[in-house]
Amino acid sequence: MYAEEELMGEIRELLGGELFEMYERAFREYHYYFDTTNYIVLNVYNFNDHGSIHVLLTTRRALELLRILKKFGIQTTAEKLGKPFRWSKFIVAFGALFHDIGNMIHRSPHYQFSVFLAEPIIEKLVSEFEKEDSLLLKALTLSAIYTHDEAVPCTTIEGSLVTMADGCDMEEGRSRLVHKKDKVDIHAGFGPRHMKKLKCLKILNFLSHSPIWKLYGGHAFDNSNFMHTT
Secondary structure, three states: OOOOOHHHHHHHHOOOOHHHHHHHHHHHHHHHHEEEHHHHHHHHOOOOOHHHHHHHHHHHHHHHHHHHHHHOOOOOOOOOOOOOHHHHHHHHHHHHHOHHHHHHHOOOOHHHHHHHHHHHHHHHHHHHHHHOHHHHHHHHHHHHHHHHOOOOOOOOOHHHHHHHHOOOOOOOOOOOOOOOOOOOOOOOOOHHHHHHHHHHHHHHHHHOOHHHHOOOOOOOOOOOOOOOOO
């Protein structure tokens, strides 16, 4: 359904220049992280794909969402802190790339293990990308990794985009393995109609409970009958 090189080409258009070169190099260098994560997820947890294609899809979709925000003039968290937009691209790209690697240690709480494993990698990348306020950039990127799980409230725009992009990887043929019987979440297998509803439910439910949503004047979302509508 998807190929690495095809997705890389799309990410190149969204990132561009030096940042894409860093992203591609990191993807190649740590590809075995994604392979090992996926092997454990598929064969130990019996979940759906969490490997290289998943992280590339998550990156592409998060960057597409970031581009939409930019188009409509919505400031990112990095911009609100007085930093350039390229910071937001960095946070989203590398937050998405390394968000799931903690699964190779344990599923619960994998997002904490992802931060643990990604920290020295992000440290190295940040030192190459930014000389001033490098600790802040590192913290924001690790935050995007930590908050990608549904159980953790997002505190940044960039982290919110990674969370939504992660939840959108539910197309038929992608979410192909049963997670838990009768359990409805991003790891269960559905047809197109259920996938579309669940995608909307995840995004709306996530947004309505996020501090970011409230910051922009959003109201709580009632999902009680959402999955039962046509």
